[in-house]
Amino acid sequence: MDLRFTAAEQAFREELRAWLATTVPAVGPPPAHDDWPARRAYDLAWQRRLFDAGYAGVDWPVEGGGRGSSPVEQLVFKEECERAGAPYVGVNFVGLLHAGPTIIAEGSPSQRERYLPPILRGEEVWCQGFSEPDAGSDLASLRTRAVRDGDDYVVNGSKIWTSHAEVADFCELLVRTGGEGNRGISWLIVPMSSPGIEIRPLRTIEGTTEFAQLFLNDVRVPVANRVGEENDGWRVTMVTLSFERGTAFVGELLEAVRLLGELQAFGTRLDLFTGHPALLERIGHLRAAFDALWALTKRNVSEATQTGVPGIGGSVFKLAFSEHAQALGNLAMEMLAQASLCADPLHGPHGPLGNAEQVHNWYKSINLTIAAGTSQVQRNIVAERILGLPRAR
Amino acid sequence: MDFRVDEAQRELAGGIRSMLEGRLPLERIRSSEGAPRTVGADDWAALGETGVFALTLPEPAGTGLGLADAAVVFEELGRSLVPGPLVGTFLAAARDLVPGAAAGRAMVGVCAGRGGPPWMLEHLSSLDAALCPGDLPSGGPTLLSAVRDAPTAQRVAEPLDPLTPLWQLTRLPAAQPLEDPEWRLFSDGAVLTAALQVGHAARTLELAVAYAKERHQFSKPIGSFQAVKHLCADMLVRAEVARAAVHAAACLADAPDVLAAEATTAGSTPAAFLRRSAAGAKLLADEAAIANARAAIQVHGGMGYTWEVPLHLHLKRSHVLATSFGAKGELAALLGSLPAGARAEP
Numbered sequence A: 001m002d003l004r005f006t007a008a009e010q011a012f013r014e015e016l017r018a019w020l021a022t023t024v025p026a027v028g029p030p031p032a033h034d035d036w037p038a039r040r041a042y043d044l045a046w047q048r049r050l051f052d053a054g055y056a057g058v059d060w061p062v063e064g065g066g067r068g069s070s071p072v073e074q075l076v077f078k079e080e081c082e083r084a085g086a087p088y089v090g091v092n093f094v095g096l097l098h099a100g101p102t103i104i105a106e107g108s109p110s111q112r113e114r115y116l117p118p119i120l121r122g123e124e125v126w127c128q129g130f131s132e133p134d135a136g137s138d139l140a141s142l143r144t145r146a147v148r149d150g151d152d153y154v155v156n157g158s159k160i161w162t163s164h165a166e167v168a169d170f171c172e173l174l175v176r177t178g179g180e181g182n183r184g185i186s187w188l189i190v191p192m193s194s195p196g197i198e199i200r201p202l203r204t205i206e207g208t209t210e211f212a213q214l215f216l217n218d219v220r221v222p223v224a225n226r227v228g229e230e231n232d233g234w235r236v237t238m239v240t241l242s243f244e245r246g247t248a249f250v251g252e253l254l255e256a257v258r259l260l261g262e263l264q265a266f267g268t269r270l271d272l273f274t275g276h277p278a279l280l281e282r283i284g285h286l287r288a289a290f291d292a293l294w295a296l297t298k299r300n301v302s303e304a305t306q307t308g309v310p311g312i313g314g315s316v317f318k319l320a321f322s323e324h325a326q327a328l329g330n331l332a333m334e335m336l337a338q339a340s341l342c343a344d345p346l347h348g349p350h351g352p353l354g355n356a357e358q359v360h361n362w363y364k365s366i367n368l369t370i371a372a373g374t375s376q377v378q379r380n381i382v383a384e385r386i387l388g389l390p391r392a393r
Numbered sequence B: 001m002d003f004r005v006d007e008a009q010r011e012l013a014g015g016i017r018s019m020l021e022g023r024l025p026l027e028r029i030r031s032s033e034g035a036p037r038t039v040g041a042d043d044w045a046a047l048g049e050t051g052v053f054a055l056t057l058p059e060p061a062g063t064g065l066g067l068a069d070a071a072v073v074f075e076e077l078g079r080s081l082v083p084g085p086l087v088g089t090f091l092a093a094a095r096d097l098v099p100g101a102a103a104g105r106a107m108v109g110v111c112a113g114r115g116g117p118p119w120m121l122e123h124l125s126s127l128d129a130a131l132c133p134g135d136l137p138s139g140g141p142t143l144l145s146a147v148r149d150a151p152t153a154q155r156v157a158e159p160l161d162p163l164t165p166l167w168q169l170t171r172l173p174a175a176q177p178l179e180d181p182e183w184r185l186f187s188d189g190a191v192l193t194a195a196l197q198v199g200h201a202a203r204t205l206e207l208a209v210a211y212a213k214e215r216h217q218f219s220k221p222i223g224s225f226q227a228v229k230h231l232c233a234d235m236l237v238r239a240e241v242a243r244a245a246v247h248a249a250a251c252l253a254d255a256p257d258v259l260a261a262e263a264t265t266a267g268s269t270p271a272a273f274l275r276r277s278a279a280g281a282k283l284l285a286d287e288a289a290i291a292n293a294r295a296a297i298q299v300h301g302g303m304g305y306t307w308e309v310p311l312h313l314h315l316k317r318s319h320v321l322a323t324s325f326g327a328k329g330e331l332a333a334l335l336g337s338l339p340a341g342a343r344a345e346p
């Protein structure tokens, strides 16, 4: 058990920190929350800078054009980026973290050559078309159908909650090519410009169109765009779900730590703690929880670096983090009191109140127990796969 | 960085577990329920011979290991419900404060030192001394040498934990101040107490899962009901998160260079950063131990409310441990009052 970074990990950190120190200040402020074309441009420009400096796909294997860094270095990368205030992965999320890694692992040589470099260079955006109106937690019951017609599949159906669909170039689409259940599913690369795709933006709680519903009407997708064998798409999908190897929410965790510090400073400035020790104790409790989750992250990436898989830590982390992040959001709303009633940046006699960021964070915290597998489903996974309790049904 | 529990630590834990299974099985421990002395001098000496109290002492007196190794061992002691002033004796041995502590020939208690009178002292009649980790009204940490002969001590008839005999004192005996500028007595004690708590949390999880697989209702194992599953899943989450926190604090205590670097990043000093890590680990481990014992009782239904099933012993011991080295409110307030430490400037 050792928290000491190796000389190589330390060297990587220092080199990266120096680069970020000169690069980040030159990046402008992020665009408005609901200006998706501007957000696309901003996120892609950052990805391009990473590419030019040799930091694109730190965690991608070398065969895929990445840096092939270990999960520990990947952790260092995320930690330094957050510390330096670098832009978040944003609309590049699916390309860098799902579609790209899937194509590296399961794609053909020509698919790798075509699709990987533009992701790394910050030229193409991907979205994830997995969930459907009638298939969420039970993803394997999906019904969007792909029927062979010559060298094409003809796809009909609907996808929902597709993040960044409006600004995406490609979609990683799960379709039914065979019978029921997880053995009849295939994984397709679908250009978002294909005729027959209708995108209907959905407004989130935040009021922005972060995600959309897709309607697919006789969309023709070349069979050559299938990744992996026909009806083997479920396995292909599972390959990527384990890709992040323990670092999936590191950016969010570090952001939560920063927001906690800001909330505490806000409380001190406004003298909210005097006579209200319970508020201070809630701050302290969250600090303990976030420190512990940082330690758990180190355990998970150590496991992943040594064994290739993050072990049991992923679901455990997600369950605990989403709960504490929601507690932070709730505490912020309480402490901000009436300043929590808008997401416009407010100023008090002591300067900015920081309410806008806390309110946005509160919104986002609400989806942490839903997106990427609800907490109930995570608990089922922990109980059945880790603790060995009998499966339902 | 490799923060996994390593091979040597797994072997160490395994060795302690089989020693305890042989020497201090649950029936033997339970045979002294309610007695004024719940761990015999010979059993204590056996723990001393195994090296439990001398892990961090340099050889040949000890084994020259670190606090992280000690945390692994203390988790086993907690899991097995070993009674006695484990943490106080370890701390005194590591600092050579009380002769015989390292070898298990002396027992050193812990006195919370506040909240009195009356002050409550555990295992008093067996103690050779007691440590006050630093929150006495008189100031810094102290050692109470003649504690056993405290004139006002009165044994309580109904201690919460039948395996932790308890005395009340209206006056504390003379105290001798201890040098501890970096709060290490508190930090190390909090980490080891938290490690015991993780052991309790892990054990009650094990018991709950085993019962959920074997007990049937509605013609099914109760573990197939989602409400039961989710109780168990939450128990695992609490235990794993607390364990990571305990191990991180222990590793920081063992590695001054890493501690110094982390402290600088957080805009803190090494001593304060270690105290923060230890306090956080203690807070979460206390919660995990108590909440897991409660959840395990729930999973056991009426059986969980009986004296026979050992879950109440874990619950009660967890409450005992939660009162030393910082109670919940104190720890949370300490952590909440730290400098905000917002984004570090590059």
Ligand SMILES: Cc1cc2nc3c(=O)[nH]c(=O)nc-3n(C[C@H](O)[C@H](O)[C@H](O)COP(=O)(O)OP(=O)(O)OC[C@H]3O[C@@H](n4cnc5c(N)ncnc54)[C@H](O)[C@@H]3O)c2cc1C
Pocket (backbone or CB within 6 Å): A127, A128, A129, A130, A131, A135, A136, A137, A138, A160, A161, A162, A163, A164, A211, A367, A370, A371, A372, A373, A374, A375, A376, A377, A380, B226
């Ligand atoms: C912000 C956000 C972004 C998203 N982005 C994408 C994306 O880009 N691409 C994509 O494909 N999907 C995306 N999703 C979808 C997400 O993966 C699903 O919302 C999630 O898997 C849950 O599915 P559902 O919404 O259909 O809820 P349901 O599955 O209908 O669940 C409803 C409720 O029932 C509970 N429930 C369901 N099954 C069980 C069970 N077996 N046991 C106990 N409780 C159960 C759930 O926990 C939940 O509380 C996104 C979601 C959000 C919130």
